[in-house]
Amino acid sequence: MLRAEKICYRYDKDIPLLEGVICTINSGEIVGLPGPSGCGKSTLARLMAGFDHPQSGIIFCNDQALPASGFSPVQMIFQHPELAVNPRWKIGKILAEGNTDCSELLQRFGIGLNQLERYPHELSGGELQRITLIRAMTPATRYLIADEMTASLDPATQALIWQTVLSWAKSRQVGVLAISHDASLLNCICDRIDNGFCLQSPSSHLREPIAA
Numbered sequence: 391m392l393r394a395e396k397i398c399y400r401y402d403k404d405i406p407l408l409e410g411v412i413c414t415i416n417s418g419e420i421v422g423l424p425g426p427s428g429c430g431k432s433t434l435a436r437l438m439a440g441f442d443h444p445q446s447g448i449i450f451c452n453d454q455a456l457p458a459s460g461f462s463p464v465q466m467i468f469q470h471p472e473l474a475v476n477p478r479w480k481i482g483k484i485l486a487e488g489n490t491d492c493s494e495l496l497q498r499f500g501i502g503l504n505q506l507e508r509y510p511h512e513l514s515g516g517e518l519q520r521i522t523l524i525r526a527m528t529p530a531t532r533y534l535i536a537d538e539m540t541a542s543l544d545p546a547t548q549a550l551i552w553q554t555v556l557s558w559a560k561s562r563q564v565g566v567l568a569i570s571h572d573a574s575l576l577n578c579i580c581d582r583i584d585n586g587f588c589l590q591s592p593s594s595h596l597r598e599p600i601a602a
């Protein structure tokens with residue numbers, strides 16, 4: 391399993407954002423992480439993917455700490471794919487970073503071979519998001535953290551992406567953490583919703599409606 395154990399994190403030394411947060415994703419499990427803006431979902435995602443480190447607590451991936459360098463079995467997909475690729479590299483070179491044969495995924499995601507010769511700015515947002523997914527969906531990937539990955543996309547592209555990711559994850563027993571504001575999307579795709587996260591967050595007072 392991928393497990394965040396009693397995670398504490400603060401950007402500002404006086405204001406705790408995450409305190410004692412626990413989050414678990416089992417192999418092959420699709421877990422939804424909802425929550426209001428600013429409660430710390432993306433921060434937790436970055437910690438669980440190993441991009442940042444908690445001030446206390448630990449992240450375990452299959453009983454081991456995440457690797458400090460090299461390929462990580464935990465891959466993360468962001469809402470804005472243009473920020474996750476080198477704009478000076480052609481798509482073919484970007485995909486080569488995943489270091490795997492991706493012809494089947496290209497076909498399943500409807501990406502033509504001609505697009506491998508283009509630069510990121512020559513693709514649509516939905517096409518580029520599918521490229522970052524193909525790069526992340528390697529045989530060595532055990533967990534995928536999807537932070538609002540289809541939030542900016544049209545419903546048809548959103549459906550294509552989630553159908554492909556879910557069938558890949560289930561067939562390979564990859565665990566997925568799906569972060570979204572869209573409750574109906576999470577209810578539709580997830581095995582389980584982690585509602586406890588928000589209740590654990592000290593910033594939960596941010597959810598109180600502002601008095602008129």
Ligand SMILES: Nc1ncnc2c1ncn2[C@@H]1O[C@H](COP(=O)(O)OP(=O)(O)OP(=O)(O)O)[C@@H](O)[C@H]1O
Pocket residue numbers: 401402407425426427428429430431432433434
């Ligand atoms: N690099 C940073 N430096 C300082 N504060 C930050 C930084 N990144 C995020 N924050 C603050 O931490 C809080 C949580 O941010 P985070 O992006 O994790 O929330 P979120 O739940 O993902 O929100 P949203 O749903 O709006 O994306 C916010 O108040 C944000 O302003």
